[in-house]
Amino acid sequence: MDLLLENGLVYQAGQLQKMDLLIKDGKIAAFGHELGMFLSDIKKFDLTGKLVSPGLVDVHVHYREPGFTYKETIKTGSQAAAHGGFTTVCAMANLDPVPDTPDKLAKVIEKNKKDGVVNIKQYAAITEGLKSEKINDLLALKAAGAFAFSNDGSGVQTAGTMYQAMKLAASLDMPLVEHIEDNSLLYGGVMNEGERAHELKLPGMLGLSESSQLARDLILAQKTGVHYHACHLSTKESVELMRLAKSKGINVTCEVAPHHLLLSDEDIPKDDAYFKMNPPLRDKEDKKALLKGLLDGTIDMIATDHAPHSHDEKIGGMCQASFGITGSETAFTLLYTHFVKTGKMSLEQLLDKMSVEPAKAFKISDAGQLLIGKPADIVVFDLNQEYELKEEDYLSKGTNTPFTGEKVYGKTIMTFVNGKCVYQRED
Known part of the structure; x- marks a missing residue:
C-alpha cells in the first residue's frame, strides 16, 4: 500500500x-x-x-555473524540500527571465518540480505585472516560484492603491506578503510594514558599509537591516490594530520564516534568496563578538537563503531573485559540532546554528518538524501x-x-x- x-x-x-x-x-x-x-x-x-529525515547512514558497525552470534546477529544488529534511525549500515569484516575470499564474502552478503531489516553493505578484509602479511585477492572480492576493504579491529602493522594494498585498492577504485593503531605502542593499555589512568591505577594507551600510524598512512595515500578512510579519530594530533592532508589534496576521509565527542577520560568514574573501548576515551582537549574538526569539515562524518559484547565479557574491571561500546540505538538521540539542543551545532549539521556526508563520501547513491524516484x-x-x-x-x-x-x-x-x-x- x-x-x-x-x-x-x-x-x-x-x-x-x-x-x-x-x-x-x-x-x-x-x-x-x-x-x-x-x-x-x-x-x-x-x-x-x-x-x-533521510535514513541515517553508518559506515562502521560490527554484526558478529558468523562466529560470535552470542554477542550479536545480523538480525538483532540491523533491528538495533532501525531502532536508532539507520537505514544503511556498513558491516566490518572481523568475523569467523573472516570474509577474505570470494566464497566466504558471498555467504556473509547472502546472510545480510536474508536476515537484515536495513540495507547492509559488507566490508571484505584487506589481508588474509586480518593479519599484516598476505594481501587478499581484492579484485575477486570486489567482484563478489565487497563494499570496501578494511581490517578494522586490527591495524595493518606493516607499511609495505599497506602500501601494496593501497595501490591495489586504488587500481580498483575501491575505498581502503583503516583501524589506525600501531601495536608496538600499546604496552598493554586499557584506557587513555593520562592522569585519570594513573588515579585508577590502570595501564594507559598512548595517543601516539593512533597518530603515528595515521601519519604513515596519509603519506602512503598521497603516493598511491587511493581513497583512504580513517576510522574513529580520537586525538587532537590525528585531527591536525587529517586537516593537513586535506589541505594538500590527498584523497582522504575520516569519521568520529559519538562516544569520543561526548566523553573524555575524566568522565570515567571508576574501573568500569562499559567505558572500555578502542580507541579509548581521550582527554578534554582531544574531545574539543574532535568537535571542532567535525564542525569545520576536517572530520567528514559520524560513525558509531557499534561493537556489542555479551554481559560476561563486560563484567569485572577493564583489564579483563573486551574493548567496545554499542551505539546504533543511542547515537542520534545523544548527539541531538548534547549538541543541537545546546546550540553547539545545528540540526541540519547533525543530519548531514549522519546521512548526507557518509553516503557522499562512499558513493552510496541510493542513501543519504530524500529525492523523488x-x-x-x-x-x-x-x-x-x-x-x-x-x-x-x-x-x-x-x-x-x-x-x-x-x-x-x-x-x-x-x-x-x-x-x-x-x-x-x-x-
Whole structure:
C-alpha cells in the first residue's frame, strides 16, 4: 500500500520544511502540501511536530555473524540500527571465518540480505585472516560484492603491506578503510594514558599509537591516490594530520564516534568496563578538537563503531573485559540532546554528518538524501519529548554502553526501508 507522511518537518535538499511526503511502490513519489486531498486508498500518518529525515547512514558497525552470534546477529544488529534511525549500515569484516575470499564474502552478503531489516553493505578484509602479511585477492572480492576493504579491529602493522594494498585498492577504485593503531605502542593499555589512568591505577594507551600510524598512512595515500578512510579519530594530533592532508589534496576521509565527542577520560568514574573501548576515551582537549574538526569539515562524518559484547565479557574491571561500546540505538538521540539542543551545532549539521556526508563520501547513491524516484529510506524522530535510555528497550544483544539511564530527546518513531516500516515505536 502507498503511504503518505503528512505535516512533518522534512529535511530535504539541505532545508527543513513542513510538508507531506508520498511513498509509492517503495520509492519517494512526491513532496508537497495537503497531498491527501488528492489521494484515496492510501495509508496516512499525521507527523505534526515530528522530524522526517533521510535514513541515517553508518559506515562502521560490527554484526558478529558468523562466529560470535552470542554477542550479536545480523538480525538483532540491523533491528538495533532501525531502532536508532539507520537505514544503511556498513558491516566490518572481523568475523569467523573472516570474509577474505570470494566464497566466504558471498555467504556473509547472502546472510545480510536474508536476515537484515536495513540495507547492509559488507566490508571484505584487506589481508588474509586480518593479519599484516598476505594481501587478499581484492579484485575477486570486489567482484563478489565487497563494499570496501578494511581490517578494522586490527591495524595493518606493516607499511609495505599497506602500501601494496593501497595501490591495489586504488587500481580498483575501491575505498581502503583503516583501524589506525600501531601495536608496538600499546604496552598493554586499557584506557587513555593520562592522569585519570594513573588515579585508577590502570595501564594507559598512548595517543601516539593512533597518530603515528595515521601519519604513515596519509603519506602512503598521497603516493598511491587511493581513497583512504580513517576510522574513529580520537586525538587532537590525528585531527591536525587529517586537516593537513586535506589541505594538500590527498584523497582522504575520516569519521568520529559519538562516544569520543561526548566523553573524555575524566568522565570515567571508576574501573568500569562499559567505558572500555578502542580507541579509548581521550582527554578534554582531544574531545574539543574532535568537535571542532567535525564542525569545520576536517572530520567528514559520524560513525558509531557499534561493537556489542555479551554481559560476561563486560563484567569485572577493564583489564579483563573486551574493548567496545554499542551505539546504533543511542547515537542520534545523544548527539541531538548534547549538541543541537545546546546550540553547539545545528540540526541540519547533525543530519548531514549522519546521512548526507557518509553516503557522499562512499558513493552510496541510493542513501543519504530524500529525492523523488529514490528508495523511501526514511526515519521519523520525535524531537520534543524527553525519555530515558533503558536496557530493556534496546534491540541489540549488546547493552554495553555507559549512556544507559541518560535523559534524552530525539526518539525514533518510525523507520522505513524501501517504503516498508521496519521499526515503529510502541506507545
